[in-house]
Amino acid sequence: xxxxxxxxxxxxxxxxxxxxxxxxxxxxxxxxxxxxxxxxxxxxxxxxxxxxxxxxxxxxxxxxxxxxxxxxxxxxxxxxxxxxxxxxxxxxxxxxxxxxxxxxxxxxxxxxxxxxxxxxxxxxxxxxxxxxxxxxxxxxxxxxxxxxxxxxxxxxxxxxxxxxxxxxxxxxxxxxxxxxxxxxxxxxxxxxxxxxxxxxxxxxxxxxxxxxxxxxxxxxxxxxxxxxxxxxxxxxxxxxxxxxxxxxxxxxxxxxxxxxxxxxxxxxxxxxxxxxxxxxxxxxxxxxxxxxxxxxxxxxxxxxxxxxxxxxxxxxxxxxxxxxxxxxxxxxxxxxxxxxxxxxxxxxxxxxxxxxxxxxxxxxxxxxxxxxxxxxxxxxxxxxxxxxxxxxxxxxxxxxxxxxxxxxxxxxxxxxxxxxxxxxxxxxxxxxxxxxxxxxxxxxxxxxxxxxxxxxxxxxxx
RNA sequence: GGCCCCUUCGUCUAGCGGUUAGGAUCCAUGGUUUUCAUCCAUGUUACAGGAGUUCGAGUCUCCUAGGGGUCACCA
Numbered sequence: 001x002x003x004x005x006x007x008x009x010x011x012x013x014x015x016x017x018x019x020x021x022x023x024x025x026x027x028x029x030x031x032x033x034x035x036x037x038x039x040x041x042x043x044x045x046x047x048x049x050x051x052x053x054x055x056x057x058x059x060x061x062x063x064x065x066x067x068x069x070x071x072x073x074x075x076x077x078x079x080x081x082x083x084x085x086x087x088x089x090x091x092x093x094x095x096x097x098x099x100x101x102x103x104x105x106x107x108x109x110x111x112x113x114x115x116x117x118x119x120x121x122x123x124x125x126x127x128x129x130x131x132x133x134x135x136x137x138x139x140x141x142x143x144x145x146x147x148x149x150x151x152x153x154x155x156x157x158x159x160x161x162x163x164x165x166x167x168x169x170x171x172x173x174x175x176x177x178x179x180x181x182x183x184x185x186x187x188x189x190x191x192x193x194x195x196x197x198x199x200x201x202x203x204x205x206x207x208x209x210x211x212x213x214x215x216x217x218x219x220x221x222x223x224x225x226x227x228x229x230x231x232x233x234x235x236x237x238x239x240x241x242x243x244x245x246x247x248x249x250x251x252x253x254x255x256x257x258x259x260x261x262x263x264x265x266x267x268x269x270x271x272x273x274x275x276x277x278x279x280x281x282x283x284x285x286x287x288x289x290x291x292x293x294x295x296x297x298x299x300x301x302x303x304x305x306x307x308x309x310x311x312x313x314x315x316x317x318x319x320x321x322x323x324x325x326x327x328x329x330x331x332x333x334x335x336x337x338x339x340x341x342x343x344x345x346x347x348x349x350x351x352x353x354x355x356x357x358x359x360x361x362x363x364x365x366x367x368x369x370x371x372x373x374x375x376x377x378x379x380x381x382x383x384x385x386x387x388x389x390x391x392x393x394x395x396x397x398x399x400x401x402x403x404x405x406x407x408x409x410x411x412x413x414x415x416x417x418x419x420x421x422x423x424x425x426x427x428x429x430x431x432x433x434x435x436x437x438x439x440x441x442x443x444x445x446x447x448x449x450x451x452x453x454x455x456x457x458x459x460x461x462x
Numbered sequence: 463g464g465c466c467c468c469u470u471c472g473u474c475u476a477g478c479g480g481u482u483a484g485g486a487u488c489c490a491u492g493g494u495u496u497u498c499a500u501c502c503a504u505g506u507u508a509c510a511g512g513a514g515u516u517c518g519a520g521u522c523u524c525c526u527a528g529g530g531g532u533c534a535c536c537a
Binding site: 118156202230232374437 | 469473485533537
């Protein structure tokens with residue numbers, strides 16, 4: 001059975017790039033009816049935080065990517081790791097190294113001065129003498145000293161790293177705590193991972209982890225190293241690029257399905273298809289189709305996708321989502337009309353909320369330019385006459401089409417163009433020249449509020 | 463610096479030896495719309511450079527350039 005995982009270290013929020021690798025892993029698991037596991041890499045007690053962990057879990061919840069089984073915390077598995085350290089020591093596959101951090105620094109500097117690659121020189125690898133007193137040793141694993149460490153990466157292809165590029169790296173610190181590359185390999189093996197999908201910044205960790213797999217006799221999973229997501233300028237994403245925190249997208253009014261659709265198309269595609277429902281992603285995704293090269297973030301495309309998903313959401317769902325943006329229209333009797341009139345002109349929920357507020361709240365001021373353009377000539381008289389028409393209209397005024405009929409008759413009787421009434425009317429009702437159709441707005445507001453707003457505009461505008 | 467990876471329109475990408483190099487986004491123009499948006503149509507723009515292999519190369523090989531990753535008692 002296919003088993004994948006996402007294994008963040010709880011040192012900050014969930015990053016947009018992290019979400020994509022998580023998505024790829026999740027899709028791989030769901031596509032194969034496998035399991036998607038979540039593991040918190042919190043071996044570094046000093047840098048972990050509970051808040052970061054909660055933030056990550058919350059982001060997963062928002063996008064709707066469910067994990068299987070309990071969340072695994074590495075900090076709770078130290079006894080387990082210790083067993084394996086002891087075993088490697090017993091079997092002579094690992095050894096104690098009494099070199100201090102200071103000595104290591106000196107060595108490294110000397111190597112750099114000679115333009116050599118800084119590396120551990122293996123001086124305690126076969127040490128049998130009396131250890132120096134007062135030095136708490138670290139544990140190093142014996143890595144192969146010659147030949148190649150090779151693996152077939154599902155994204156990058158065959159990777160061959162010369163064994164001498166891999167040091168006898170530290171698997172347990174002087175205080176006894178295990179290190180990253182050691183515990184990752186153990187956990188991935190013990191948790192039954194079949195496919196490890198992660199950022200390609202981990203590519204060079206892979207040979208180290210293979211050393212651990214081999215030493216412990218574990219089966220090596222399939223690796224997929226996914227290239228980075230850069231900012232719009234093609235440089236590494238940083239806080240300065242605006243939103244990198246997944247939850248920031250929620251705050252900005254993005255729909256999770258839009259974000260996921262955007263992310264899945266970064267480094268992956270299925271022919272010419274751009275729109276993918278979650279179900280389609282699951283049905284079509286294959287990690288072997290992931291592209292090798294890095295890709296750039298593109299806000300325009302995300303916005304386009306978000307607009308698409310807003311347009312295709314039901315009005316009741318939108319009403320519910322809008323509550324987060326200071327707009328509660330769930331009890332509004334014109335809910336359907338209101339959303340029909342606005343959902344096509346908001347690229348984000350935030351913009352949609354603004355559109356709705358613009359209609360619901362009477363204008364506090366009138367845009368100068370709009371007034372200048374719309375209120376020249378006989379605008380005020382036309383508006384006053386239109387009020388009279390609305391007041392004496394004998395047919396019902398409920399639907400946009402009812403109002404449309406009234407307006408049509410009005411311009412016909414008056415022998416004027418639509419713009420002569422449309423423009424001043426728009427400014428009167430909304431305060432500006434842009435926005436939804438007049439018929440719809442009047443239908444939403446109702447006759448009384450419509451007349452009220454027109455009267456106010458006529459008396460207020462000089 | 464060593465090692466490793468990457469390179470098709472501005473951006474996301476299709477292409478898997480023979481295509482007028484396709485789609486999407488963006489931008490521009492036109493149409494629809496009383497406005498704006500939506501929607502529809504049309505258009506501009508790409509194989510990093512150079513050698514080779516081949517009847518034929520975006521596709522295979524090599525070199526160069528540019529970009530990125532990595533070399534911790536961080537993860």
